[in-house]
Amino acid sequence: MDAVPPVAARRRALAALGAGSLGLLLYGCGGVDATLPATASSTTGSQSTPPVTPPPAAPTPPRVFTLDANEMLKAKQLIAAANPSLQTSWSALLASANAALQLAPFSVVDKNMVPPSGDKHDYLSLAPYWWPDPTKPNGLPYIQRDGQINPSSKNNDSDSVRMQAFxxxxxTLTTAWFLSGDARYADKAxxxxxTWFIDPTTxxxxxxxxxxxxxxxxxxxxxxxxxxRNFWQITDGIGLLxxxxxxxxxxxxxLNLWFADYLNWLLTSSNGTDExxxxxxxxTFYDAQVTNLxxxxxxTATAQNALNHALTKLLPTQFDKTGKEPLELSRTRPFHYSVFNLVAFLRLAKYGAAANVDIAHASAVAGSPQSLQASVAFLAPYVANPSSWPYQDLTGIEYDGxxxxxxxxxxxxxxAxxxxxxxxxxxxxxxAVRSHLPNAVSWLQWPLTTTS
Known part of the structure; x- marks a missing residue:
């Protein structure tokens, strides 16, 4: 692992301090009871003034970055009111959360392969689109087949499947906790x-x-x-907890220290520089991850640097004036990769709103429509009418990523x-997506319905 410069040490110290301060806010200040005593009633003869009941405090929005805190509060209200539009996905989420209660802990040390470092605590994965060369006795070196996933890259020998399942x-568990208040889900999460981030053995x-x-x-x-790329579920999940x-x-x-160290690795390692x-x-996903962490x-300074890079370097080169994404449309799975890149850009748009960098309304070409809005508008009709997709595509229109x-x-x-x-x-x-994915947890996390 690359040497940690002094600035990284300062970042870790700040992260640790921030977490400790957050713990103080969450768990109280020395056990002091902040509940105000009831004020004694004044009496005149047998008459008394009843105590005034204060209105309930407004719920506190969770500290989340990719999810929308207000949308999560709205979902909580809708679930409590048994809003029928969310019942299918709510039942499915509870079933998934209950199943997750039975999961064994996930750990990188459980993989069968040993990384070149000899340390199973190091994450290891294999390139999914690379295959053994059938013309070589030992299959080496592997050869690329873009868009065709090698099953041997998606098993328990390495860590990628384990990472995504974790x-x-x-x-699942943190969303179920936040919406239900059932402590079993919080405790399991x-x-x-x-196990994944703190225990020295795992x-x-x-x-x-x-x-x-x-x-x-x-x-x-x-x-x-x-x-x-889905570590946002971890950072947002911590906020929901x-x-x-x-x-x-x-x-x-x-946890804050771990993510400060990983952020430093992203910013200083040769792999991070390449990505x-x-x-x-x-x-795009690199900038999104750096910003989130x-x-x-x-x-804040590192977040704004990454956001400005996405705004000034990536947006102008990845979108044309109509919102199409030429680099992704040239792939063997053009719909998948056009959507995939938009996933990352819309995360950046959300982060930018919190850091005063407006990506959501930016245009790649001066005088053209807002790029992200135009890109979604370009793709949406094909979601509703998949047979009209005009590009050669190994997998066609996908709904489940x-x-x-x-x-x-x-x-x-x-x-959008x-x-x-x-x-x-x-x-x-x-x-169209609802007909294919009625149980998706996304319906709960971004509930596009009223609170009535």
Whole structure:
């Protein structure tokens, strides 16, 4: 792992302090009871003035960065009111959360392969689109087949499937906790977090030195950093747990320190430098991850740097004046990758709103429509009418993002409605997705319905 410069040490110290301060806010100040005593009633003869009952305090929005805090509060209100539009996804979420209660802890040390470092605490994954060369006796070096996933990259020998299952479990459990108040979900999520990030015997080292290696070519690449794209479920999940007692101040400090160290690795390692320079969705997800972790660890300057890079370097080169994404449309799965890149850009738009960098309303070409809005408008009609997609495509129109709804079109459409308002095309596209994914948790996290 690369040497940690002094600035990283300062970042870790600030992260630890921030977590400790957060723990103080969450768990109280020395046990002092802040409840005000009732004021004695004044009496005149047998008459008395009844005590005034104060109005209930407004619920506190959770500290989340990718999810929308107000939308989560709205979902909580809708669930409490048994709003019929959310009952299907709510029942499905509870079933998934109950199943997650039975999960064994996830850990990188459980993989069968040993990283080149010899330390199983180092994350390891294999490039999904690379295959053994059938013309070579040992299959080495591997050869690329873009868009065709090698099953051997998606098993328990390495960590990528385990990583995504872990992120999904945390997202499920913390959302279920926040919406239901059932402490079992919070406690399970906290236990999983401690195993992956804190316990010395099972924790992941904060690096991706061996992400998406290619047998016979390289042990790891910057491209592998995309494997942690769903760490937003962890950082937001920690925010959703804040109203529980599941994470101690010490836990929060350790989690902040881990993410400060990982952020430093992203910014200073050779793999991080390579991924930062990627011109396509890899570069977009890199900026999104850096921004998310910088906001989580209260490093505003780093967040703004990444956002400005996305705004000034990536947006102008990735979108044309109509909102199409030429680099993604040239792939063997053009619909998937056009949506995939938009997932990352819409996360950046959300982060930018919190850091005063307006990506949501920016245009790649002066005088042209807002790029993200135009891009969603370009794709939406094909979601509703898949047979009209005009590009050669290995998989065609997808709804579930290769089995991960957060890599797919549903959150893109939902966030577009929140940013730009509903249109007939967006509504038709959402109706089509609902028919395919009625149980998606996204319906709860961005509930596009009223609170009545």
């Amino acid at each position: 992120c999904s479990a945390i997202g 906290a236990s999983l977090l401690r 924790r992941m080292n904060p690096n991706l030195n061996y992400g998406q290696g290619i047998p016979g070519i390289t042990t790891g690449r910057g491209i592998g950093i995309i494997d942690t 804040a109203s529980s007692n599941a994470l101690s101040a010490s836990d929060l400090s350790a 930062a320079a990627a011109p396509n969705n890899h570069g 910088a906001l989580f660890t209260s490093d 290769d089995g991960n709804e957060f890599d797919g079109v549903l959150p893109v459409l939902q966030q 409605v929140l940013l730009y308002g509903a249109t007939p095309q967006l509504t038709a596209a959402l109706d």
